[in-house]
Amino acid sequence: MTPLQLTALLPYILLAAASIVVILLIAFKASHTVIQVVGFLLMCGVAVSLFAVKELLPVSILPLFEIDGFALLFTGLIIFCVLVVGLFSFIYFEEREENPKEYYILLFLSTLGAATMTISRHFISLFIGLEILSVSLYALIAYLRTRNNAVEAGMKYLVLAALSSAFLLFGMALIYMETGSMEFSAIAQKLGASSALFITGIGLMVVAIGFKLALVPFHFWAADVYQGAPSPVTSFIATVSKIGVFAVLLRFAQTIHLQSYPLAYFIFAAIAIISMIAGNLLALQQQNIKRLLAYSSISHFGYLLVAFLPGNAGSNEAVFFYLAAYSLTILSAFGIITLLSNRQQDADHPDFYRGLFWRNPLMATVLTAAMLSLAGIPLTAGFMGKFIVLTTGVRQGLWLPVLVLVVTSVFGLYYYLRIISLLFAEAPAAGPKEKTLHPFFYTATYTALIVLVLLLVWIGVFPSGVIEGIKAFL
Amino acid sequence: MILAIMIGILLAGGLLCWAATRWNIAVAKWIALLAVLLDLVIAINLWLQHSAASLTGSNVWFINYQANWIPSFGISFHLALDGLSLVLLLLTFFLGALGVLCSWNEIKERTGFYYFNLLWTLAGITGVFVALDLFLFYFFWEVMLVPMFFLIGIWGDTNRRYAAYKFFIFTQAGGLLMLISILALYFINGAQTGTYSYDYFSLLNTKLEPATATLIMSGFLIAFVIKLPMIPFHSWLPDAHSEAPTAGSLILAGLLLKTGAYGIIRFVLPLFPEASAAISWWALLFGVIGIVYGAMLAFAQTDIKRLIAYTSVSHMGFVLVGIFAFREMAMQGVVMQMVTHGISTGALFVLAGMLKERLHTRDIGRMGGLWTSMPAMGGVALLFTMASLGLPLLGSFIAEFLILMGTFPVNPPLTIIATLGLVFSALYSLRLMQKVFLGPVTTEIPMKDLSVREIIVMGAFTVTIVLLGIYPQPVIDMAATVINNLVVRR
Numbered sequence: 001m002t003p004l005q006l007t008a009l010l011p012y013i014l015l016a017a018a019s020i021v022v023i024l025l026i027a028f029k030a031s032h033t034v035i036q037v038v039g040f041l042l043m044c045g046v047a048v049s050l051f052a053v054k055e056l057l058p059v060s061i062l063p064l065f066e067i068d069g070f071a072l073l074f075t076g077l078i079i080f081c082v083l084v085v086g087l088f089s090f091i092y093f094e095e096r097e098e099n100p101k102e103y104y105i106l107l108f109l110s111t112l113g114a115a116t117m118t119i120s121r122h123f124i125s126l127f128i129g130l131e132i133l134s135v136s137l138y139a140l141i142a143y144l145r146t147r148n149n150a151v152e153a154g155m156k157y158l159v160l161a162a163l164s165s166a167f168l169l170f171g172m173a174l175i176y177m178e179t180g181s182m183e184f185s186a187i188a189q190k191l192g193a194s195s196a197l198f199i200t201g202i203g204l205m206v207v208a209i210g211f212k213l214a215l216v217p218f219h220f221w222a223a224d225v226y227q228g229a230p231s232p233v234t235s236f237i238a239t240v241s242k243i244g245v246f247a248v249l250l251r252f253a254q255t256i257h258l259q260s261y262p263l264a265y266f267i268f269a270a271i272a273i274i275s276m277i278a279g280n281l282l283a284l285q286q287q288n289i290k291r292l293l294a295y296s297s298i299s300h301f302g303y304l305l306v307a308f309l310p311g312n313a314g315s316n317e318a319v320f321f322y323l324a325a326y327s328l329t330i331l332s333a334f335g336i337i338t339l340l341s342n343r344q345q346d347a348d349h350p351d352f353y354r355g356l357f358w359r360n361p362l363m364a365t366v367l368t369a370a371m372l373s374l375a376g377i378p379l380t381a382g383f384m385g386k387f388i389v390l391t392t393g394v395r396q397g398l399w400l401p402v403l404v405l406v407v408t409s410v411f412g413l414y415y416y417l418r419i420i421s422l423l424f425a426e427a428p429a430a431g432p433k434e435k436t437l438h439p440f441f442y443t444a445t446y447t448a449l450i451v452l453v454l455l456l457v458w459i460g461v462f463p464s465g466v467i468e469g470i471k472a473f474l
Numbered sequence: 475m476i477l478a479i480m481i482g483i484l485l486a487g488g489l490l491c492w493a494a495t496r497w498n499i500a501v502a503k504w505i506a507l508l509a510v511l512l513d514l515v516i517a518i519n520l521w522l523q524h525s526a527a528s529l530t531g532s533n534v535w536f537i538n539y540q541a542n543w544i545p546s547f548g549i550s551f552h553l554a555l556d557g558l559s560l561v562l563l564l565l566t567f568f569l570g571a572l573g574v575l576c577s578w579n580e581i582k583e584r585t586g587f588y589y590f591n592l593l594w595t596l597a598g599i600t601g602v603f604v605a606l607d608l609f610l611f612y613f614f615w616e617v618m619l620v621p622m623f624f625l626i627g628i629w630g631d632t633n634r635r636y637a638a639y640k641f642f643i644f645t646q647a648g649g650l651l652m653l654i655s656i657l658a659l660y661f662i663n664g665a666q667t668g669t670y671s672y673d674y675f676s677l678l679n680t681k682l683e684p685a686t687a688t689l690i691m692s693g694f695l696i697a698f699v700i701k702l703p704m705i706p707f708h709s710w711l712p713d714a715h716s717e718a719p720t721a722g723s724l725i726l727a728g729l730l731l732k733t734g735a736y737g738i739i740r741f742v743l744p745l746f747p748e749a750s751a752a753i754s755w756w757a758l759l760f761g762v763i764g765i766v767y768g769a770m771l772a773f774a775q776t777d778i779k780r781l782i783a784y785t786s787v788s789h790m791g792f793v794l795v796g797i798f799a800f801r802e803m804a805m806q807g808v809v810m811q812m813v814t815h816g817i818s819t820g821a822l823f824v825l826a827g828m829l830k831e832r833l834h835t836r837d838i839g840r841m842g843g844l845w846t847s848m849p850a851m852g853g854v855a856l857l858f859t860m861a862s863l864g865l866p867l868l869g870s871f872i873a874e875f876l877i878l879m880g881t882f883p884v885n886p887p888l889t890i891i892a893t894l895g896l897v898f899s900a901l902y903s904l905r906l907m908q909k910v911f912l913g914p915v916t917t918e919i920p921m922k923d924l925s926v927r928e929i930i931v932m933g934a935f936t937v938t939i940v941l942l943g944i945y946p947q948p949v950i951d952m953a954a955t956v957i958n959n960l961v962v963r964r
Contacts, residue, residue: 358584378616387653391547394657406650413643421627421635464544471546 008059011049018042019108066121069473074118074247081239088338089232110136114244123182141229153228164211171204184255212245216278226294235334239327259311275302280408290348307389310396318392325385332452333370355427364423375416381459477553488593495586506589514567548671552607557952569728570596573721591621606674630717637717644710648697655693687749701734715783720827728816757798764791769898796877804880805957814869818861821935843915848923852911863903869942
């Protein structure tokens with residue numbers, strides 16, 4: 001490995017070091033606050049190092065990794081999400097009896113897994129990344145082990161994720177048998193006309209990918225896991241893990257020109273359409289806000305697949321923009337859920353939100369903005385994201401997926417509006433106010449939320465800067 | 475630039491109102507009123523500047539302001555003003571100011587947030603009337619929805635949630651179909667010219683196959699006829715109108731419906747001249763059905779606000795008929811109808827709001843003989859029901875007469891049926907008058923007649939509707955060049 005390659009890997013090495021640092025801190029009995037602050041600084045360090053290595057790119061570390069603008073962009077988004085999730089985690093876990101410190105080890109480990117996937121150009125690195133991510137997630141989901149839902153959710157995720165990993169491995173093996181290679185680029189070279197083996201392999205891999213992205217019909221875990229996992233972990237699953245998986249899917253598809261195989265194309269188109277339909281329909285009757293967001297995320301990844309289908313440079317831009325907008329939105333929504341959660345339970349029941357606007361206008365405004373953004377209403381990033389996805393779809397003439405997108409997002413409006421009108425409903429008598437434990441972290445969280453919403457609106461109104469930035473990287 | 479400032483005044487005024495309630499509620503009201511009045515003054519000033527040019531000038535566009543917004547997609551911040559936009563802007567600020575005034579005492583809770591929503595809706599509507607970039611147009615089209623949703627959903631009547639959802643979902647469905655059409659047009663035009671742009675003027679030159687044109691046009695048309703509303707897309711309207719607070723109904727009936735008509739005139743006809751001509755017979759048919767059916771439904775209502783809402787369906791049927799007649803005279807009638815319907819129906823909604831404030835009911839069955847206790851209100855109500863049924867000397871007569879005259883050569887049978895609508899309108903108007911203000915007295919509640927504020931509001935309505943009935947020429951002149959271009963081009 002040359003010094004250049006080593007330097008280019010710096011962000012990822014730092015990320016790996018972060019979990020070790022946290023282990024050491026725990027060994028030396030550092031307090032939660034110290035761990036939180038150190039973790040925050042380490043993530044900032046990773047972000048800075050991303051900027052530092054930008055000039056060296058692209059660097060290939062054969063045969064496993066390819067560090068280029070694409071990887072950097074997705075890693076950057078992942079790190080941004082982890083920064084926010086980490087911030088939410090402090091007040092959330094500080095209020096629980098359980099020991100919160102080990103949580104950060106797992107958090108950074110799974111981040112490492114997701115980040116590894118963004119740079120992988122080989123089945124092995126893909127699989128290792130995915131497993132690092134999944135194994136940490138099992139523990140993270142069941143972290144509050146005294147709660148009923150948490151263990152159930154963790155088990156569900158464990159069993160299904162293990163199954164899907166098996167599918168993934170089998171699919172990889174079939175493709176290896178056909179082409180004799182596990183490198184994406186080598187596979188692309190050796191692949192002639194689409195063969196039955198190859199398509200079967202792709203089909204099996206789609207199962208695993210679809211599971212991780214919670215696409216229909218592999219979505220059954222989503223609602224239970226979203227509900228059972230601690231809120232910061234749910235936001236982590238909704239953003240970081242899906243960003244990582246989508247990044248590797250994008251790179252794989254682009255390298256082997258997946259979309260040029262009619263059957264593979266058809267599979268993805270079909271999955272996109274049923275995800276949009278099922279996600280939105282299932283969300284209609286959800287009362288529990290975390291379950292609702294789970295179904296809404298299913299439909300959003302259906303929308304995202306519409307941008308993925310054309311498989312050109314424009315679609316990469318669209319996908320990244322949409323992912324960034326979606327992450328911002330979902331993080332703001334989960335930030336509110338985290339802040340409203342109390343010692344006994346997460347704030348997933350509608351009662352937590354009834355008349356919130358009249359009790360706490362700031363929180364309600366943030367959540368309203370997030371819901372409008374999820375619904376794709378102008379002035380928010382979600383609208384721009386949806387617009388760009390539609391643009392990509394219409395340019396390619398994907399009329400059916402585009403029409404389904406439009407029609408289902410009209411259905412989707414209903415449940416987003418329901419939450420918004422809940423926020424503005426008549427307020428019940430306010431419950432006893434819980435004492436705020438750590439003024440500093442509350443302030444920090446509030447500040448983070450305000451920044452998120454301002455970003456949401458800023459990107460919704462002036463997306464040019466972001467689009468130019470994405471183009472510069474890709 | 476002045477157009478952007480006008481929108482900015484409303485947006486900033488809205489934020490200020492919201493912020494001001496923390497200290498003083500009265501301040502918020504005054505800020506709202508001043509912001510709208512300021513815009514009204516600017517609009518009147520523009521009118522005075524350009525009224526001479528509107529007849530003689532060869533350039534249709536009085537103001538044309540363009541700035542970069544998202545250059546990589548060819549989206550620009552393009553606002554422009556012509557005669558038609560100016561007429562509608564004036565109507566917007568006029569009704570907006572009255573809307574602020576008539577909510578003065580009605581809204582007792584969350585006043586600041588209320589005015590915030592009111593002003594932002596007005597800002598969205600203003601934007602719709604002046605945006606000439608199709609993306610920007612869509613943007614404003616959606617921006618006016620969200621605050622309106624809140625207006626209905628928070629300050630509405632008992633069934634407000636349902637009405638607010640229905641309103642939002644109907645409009646959004648149409649809006650998204652329009653967005654697809656806009657995108658399709660953008661790519662087709664981009665492929666033909668090489669430069670991708672959402673600009674109105676460059677999209678005007680797009681050459682389309684007839685089949686494609688029909689498809690793309692239907693996306694636009696559905697969005698606009700939902701707003702208009704045309705039968706069978708009208709079912710959101712009675713719910714939204716009857717549940718909304720008074721100012722909400724006023725703005726819905728007076729302005730939001732006009733955005734649909736405006737959209738057809740500004741976008742559908744010029745962008746798809748052949749395709750729109752091809753469907754004109756159907757549009758006339760649905761327009762006529764709307765006129766008659768709306769009037770019949772109005773006659774059957776017992777809820778006063780629903781009754782007025784269905785008269786809107788009937789009146790907007792005239793607009794649809796007038797637009798698709800493609801005659802200069804009919805089109806002038808359409809512009810007049812947009813203005814006079816905004817004023818007369820708006821006034822009726824305000825009256826219904828005043829009745830509701832006093833009687834706490836919208837049920838016509840529980841009203842009666844109110845003339846004895848409130849002669850002034852009765853008189854005003856008589857004037858506006860007469861306006862609604864198209865009595866000469868009042869604005870609506872001019873409008874409907876011009877539309878019918880203009881349409882007759884195009885399609886005599888349908889025009890004759892449409893004329894029947896006028897008879898029906900006499901039926902429902904007189905029934906409304908008779909049930910509410912005449913007949914035996916049914917309530918014992920002591921009733922106060924109009925207050926000074928209410929007299930100002932109703933006086934403004936009265937003066938304009940009479941002036942428009944006697945001397946409609948300024949409005950017709952102002953829009954003349956636009957209409958000429960529209961009709962001559964085909």
